[in-house]
Amino acid sequence: MQPFERRDGELFVEDVPLARIAEQFGTPTYVYSRAAFTQHYLAYAQALGDHPGMVCYAIKANSNLAVLNLLARLGAGFDIVSGGELERVLRAGGDPKRVVFSGVGKTREEMTQALNAGIFCFNVESEAELEQLSQVASELGKTANISLRVNPDVDAQTHPYISTGLKENKFGIDIERAPAVYRRAAELPGLSVQGLDCHIGSQLTQLAPFMDALDRLLVLVDELAGEGIHIHHLDLGGGLGVTYRDETPPPVSDYMDAIKARLGDRKLSLMFEPGRSIAANAGVLLTQVLYLKPTEHKNFAIIDGAMNDNIRPSLYQAWQNIVPVREHGGEVKTWDLVGPVCETGDFLGKDRSLALEAGDVLAMLSAGAYGFGMSSNYNSRGRPAEVLVDGDRAHLVRARETIDDQLRGEQVLPDSE
Ligand SMILES: Cc1ncc(COP(=O)(O)O)c(C=O)c1O
Numbered sequence: 001m002q003p004f005e006r007r008d009g010e011l012f013v014e015d016v017p018l019a020r021i022a023e024q025f026g027t028p029t030y031v032y033s034r035a036a037f038t039q040h041y042l043a044y045a046q047a048l049g050d051h052p053g054m055v056c057y058a059i060k061a062n063s064n065l066a067v068l069n070l071l072a073r074l075g076a077g078f079d080i081v082s083g084g085e086l087e088r089v090l091r092a093g094g095d096p097k098r099v100v101f102s103g104v105g106k107t108r109e110e111m112t113q114a115l116n117a118g119i120f121c122f123n124v125e126s127e128a129e130l131e132q133l134s135q136v137a138s139e140l141g142k143t144a145n146i147s148l149r150v151n152p153d154v155d156a157q158t159h160p161y162i163s164t165g166l167k168e169n170k171f172g173i174d175i176e177r178a179p180a181v182y183r184r185a186a187e188l189p190g191l192s193v194q195g196l197d198c199h200i201g202s203q204l205t206q207l208a209p210f211m212d213a214l215d216r217l218l219v220l221v222d223e224l225a226g227e228g229i230h231i232h233h234l235d236l237g238g239g240l241g242v243t244y245r246d247e248t249p250p251p252v253s254d255y256m257d258a259i260k261a262r263l264g265d266r267k268l269s270l271m272f273e274p275g276r277s278i279a280a281n282a283g284v285l286l287t288q289v290l291y292l293k294p295t296e297h298k299n300f301a302i303i304d305g306a307m308n309d310n311i312r313p314s315l316y317q318a319w320q321n322i323v324p325v326r327e328h329g330g331e332v333k334t335w336d337l338v339g340p341v342c343e344t345g346d347f348l349g350k351d352r353s354l355a356l357e358a359g360d361v362l363a364m365l366s367a368g369a370y371g372f373g374m375s376s377n378y379n380s381r382g383r384p385a386e387v388l389v390d391g392d393r394a395h396l397v398r399a400r401e402t403i404d405d406q407l408r409g410e411q412v413l414p415d416s417e
Pocket residue numbers: 058061079102103199201202203237238239240273274275276277
């Protein structure tokens with residue numbers, strides 16, 4: 001069974017019709033499939049097999065507590081980029097000893113929080129961060145396990161906004177500088193050098209850029225070993241792409257086999273930080289057609305889902321399929337699917353061939369990653385509800401935001417001022 005499939009013209013998630021979820025919980029609503037999250041995570045865990053290492057789900061892709069909890073129950077580790085994400089992992093029942101902390105701007109407070117929680121490793125992204133982490137750990141009387149995130153200067157051949165491994169990107173430490181920084185790390189108090197990390201970008205659909213990066217990392221591992229600095233694990237980040245339309249990313253097993261084959265007889269454990277490839281095709285965004293507005297120049301379908309609910313089309317010109325949850329006859333026309341937000345760039349899809357009527361419920365597919373997590377309250381719109389389907393049951397795992405949720409913490413000046 002596919003987690004999302006059409007039966008007699010009706011789109012289902014597992015054994016629940018999406019139309020029923022729209023009726024019960026309203027729209028816009030994100031709907032996730034437990035089976036899909038499970039399948040996608042297990043593809044990594046099984047491909048890693050008995051090679052030592054960890055699959056640390058990048059929680060920025062989808063950080064709903066129920067999602068994190070189900071991955072934690074499967075034994076996943078987690079890649080975090082903030083103290084907030086660490087707190088989510090802990091509250092979801094995740095194991096701090098399976099957490100890696102990435103990100104260019106960790107604060108002292110976040111370092112303290114992560115050291116106190118006892119996370120597995122910090123992926124250090126600059127020399128200044130290294131000095132600060134040493135200081136914070138020493139003051140706490142603790143030792144921080146570290147990897148350096150290096151920037152290997154390879155072209156990930158993806159959208160420029162989600163490419164992270166080029167010299168001009170803000171991420172990581174220039175690979176040429178890395179030996180000197182490792183030497184410094186080895187002499188600083190409060191630090192223990194464990195690994196080497198890189199993440200070159202997201203939505204990669206070819207193996208070649210991953211392999212180019214890996215080759216550069218292995219040269220560095222050998223060079224460091226020659227200096228007596230031993231690297232125990234390689235963290236290869238995330239980045240494996242998914243099919244939104246007709247992309248054909250390599251299967252996880254090919255990706256991992258290719259990596260393992262490159263290691264030779266080096267005793268390196270492997271860490272991965274997949275986000276999109278676990279979450280994207282485990283979720284959809286349900287939205288309803290409010291009005292049809294055909295004009296001489298364009299046909300607009302105004303829908304209740306907008307750029308604040310899913311910003312990927314507006315931000316990256318991303319294309320995600322949008323389909324009716326219930327097929328009906330009617331004339332197929334070309335529509336721009338636009339939201340209620342006051343921005344020309346507010347759309348979820350353009351030039352889509354659909355037979356539409358007001359009231360139709362549509363599903364934006366492949367919306368489980370970087371969907372809800374990047375949503376906002378722009379135009380004072382409450383963020384969507386989130387529902388997790390498990391077999392024939394649909395669970396509300398985040399209530400739709402109310403205006404009181406939005407206003408919490410705001411106040412007007414007292415009358416006298
Ligand atoms: C450091 C790091 N690890 C992992 C990921 C997850 O990437 P993806 O969702 O492409 O697998 C990201 C985001 O691109 C990242 O910045």
